[in-house]
Amino acid sequence: MSKAIENKQVQVQEITEKFQGAASVVVVDYRGLNVAQVTELRKQLREAGVEFKVYKNTLTRRAAEAAGLEGINDVLVGPNAIAFSNEDVVAPAKIINEFAKKNEALEIKAGIIEGTISSVEDVKALAELPSREGLLSMLLSVLQAPVRNFALATKAVAEQKEEQGA
Numbered sequence: 001m002s003k004a005i006e007n008k009q010v011q012v013q014e015i016t017e018k019f020q021g022a023a024s025v026v027v028v029d030y031r032g033l034n035v036a037q038v039t040e041l042r043k044q045l046r047e048a049g050v051e052f053k054v055y056k057n058t059l060t061r062r063a064a065e066a067a068g069l070e071g072i073n074d075v076l077v078g079p080n081a082i083a084f085s086n087e088d089v090v091a092p093a094k095i096i097n098e099f100a101k102k103n104e105a106l107e108i109k110a111g112i113i114e115g116t117i118s119s120v121e122d123v124k125a126l127a128e129l130p131s132r133e134g135l136l137s138m139l140l141s142v143l144q145a146p147v148r149n150f151a152l153a154t155k156a157v158a159e160q161k162e163e164q165g166a
Helices: 003-021 035-047 057-066 070-075 091-102 120-128 132-165
Strands: 024-029 050-053 081-085 107-113 116-118
Touching: 003 057, 024 091, 035 050, 035 091, 050 091, 057 070, 070 107, 081 091, 091 107, 091 120, 107 120, 116 120
Parallel strands: none
Antiparallel strands: 024 081, 024 107, 050 081, 107 116
16 A cells, blocks of 8 residues: 555544543635634633644544544635534634634634534534633532522511511
């Protein structure tokens, strides 16, 4: 077997493992972005722990089939870049969506969220969710509300009794 075929098989295996291990994947068309813009996008994604790569479409299609994600093959046409996130499901969608708002040349094509192929609308909806910290603070405020209300009611009753006793 030739060295080129072996290299391609290794790449397909690598992409397959990334598809299988990723919490979320976002496929984008980056045509029209200049080098500085792509560099800035890569920097933002890297800071969030997201890997951003460009692969040949044929290799990516084979990897998607091997990972059982054949449905994504429809969007693998033209120049594509793929963002893989192993931990944070929201990070790649949020960063890419914000970047796309400022740079109209960047187009979100599709995504894979926890093993399920997602449309552009799904990816954008995911991007609009608050961050993990924001969700935790919302949960905390919901959990604190009954205790806070009880404390305020108790204080009001105590003040009322104090006024009546005085």
